[in-house]
Amino acid sequence: MIKLENISMSFHGKHILQGIDLEVKKGETLVVIGPSGSGKSTLLRLMVGLLKPTLGKVWIKGQEISHLSEDDLNKIRIGMGMVFQYSALFDSMTVGDNVAFGLREHTAMTEAEIHKIVTRNLRMVGLAGQQDVMPNELSGGMKKRVSLARAIAIRPEIMLYDEPTAGLDPIMSGTIDRLIMNAKRVLCVTSVVVTHHMSSAFKIADRVAMIHGGRIIEVGTVEQIKQSENPVVQQFILGLKSPSAYVRRRSEMR
């Protein structure tokens, strides 16, 4: 469904990503973990064509998108949804209009049909009856949920989540995790989730990819990642001070 082939990305001579090869299969949830500034969000932006790679190719549903014009990219993007780190709700519109936005732009649905979908999606994310509220009246968690309701409104085949639980309390993080799993179950979407919350990652992932210093250093199932021998991976998932701390701990255990 999504394939990155030898992707490199540089900004002002600084290498953000180097030689990334990654594939996400149809219906799979891939969670990308890694420390802040490691290039996780850049990876997500490359997948949706918001950035073009310095080198390499990005394939979405069998089509190479890195050379496409904005108008051609838009044809691909209609089948994609994204939840942004800071929600990115349109602050001049009500919650209802935010959720209805894609439907009004890309479908020939009547207002009654759109209203039905908006109501259903808001109920699904636990925000029934909030249609007329403005985004600035919502809490961070509520904004994330509206953003999710907006993204799934046009029933995308691919969902991208950029730090969906960042800045949220554990209860709200759990709610968002359940919504991501629900979206996958109900809509059968292929999902890529960027996060550095390990509890979320292990809960929702089919596979996990660890990115470090602009390179993918480990890809595998949740169990494989937990059992990884790579000290950098273990440092990250256990929250250790340094990779050598893990090496020390392992040798002590032996």
Add this chain to the structure above:
Amino acid sequence: MLLAIVESIGRQVILWMENSGRIVILLGNTLFHLREKPRMNHVLHQMAHLGVDSLPIVLLTILFTGMVITLQTATEFIKYGAQSSVGGVVAIAMARELAPVLTGVVVAGRVGAAITAEIGSMKVTEQIDALRVMAINPIKYLVVPRLLACVIMVPILVIFADIIGTVGGYLVATLYADISSFTYIHSITLFTVVNDIIGGLVKAMFFGGIIAIIGCYKGLTTGEGAEGVGRATTASVVSSIILIFISNYFLSLVLYR
């Protein structure tokens, strides 16, 4: 030392040329999207927001400009017995230069800043990216309606400015300088031709275009955070005003030969 100065100047020139190129590309892309039917509800909303809301401040500015120009002109002209020319001179100055340029400056300060601040805020809060991910072209959605609104509304504001500026002049001429109503109005009809007004309106269309494109460009290229939005807004107003003054000279050269 000298090398550092030359390098610094060279960097600024390259930056200026890069920005100019990007503005031209944005203008080209915007004009390209004009071939499609614009979203009329967006255009009308922007016309009300950017145009109608600017009317009071434009009228106030131009009223007092018309009054002060008449005050200065009448005082000098009366000395030379040329009071019968005051109305015409004020009307020509108003129609050809003062109304379009001052309206442009006022709109650049009010509307250009608003456009940049709004689009800049959308940029830093990832709303522009959200639009793109939702398969909406930001140029078509944000820039085209603002360009159309400015190109239509600035000339309309200038028509009002022409009228109010001349009325301001009339008030000072008749109440302060003791020039009769007939002399003032007769002088306007004698000196002013339709091309004076049309030329001013053509200028206003250009100025509207400058304000919209610069405002949108600065918004779309806003740097990070609130500081970035503030800097972009200031740059938008300054650049628009400078471009209005420069282009005004060349437009006058072409339109009133």
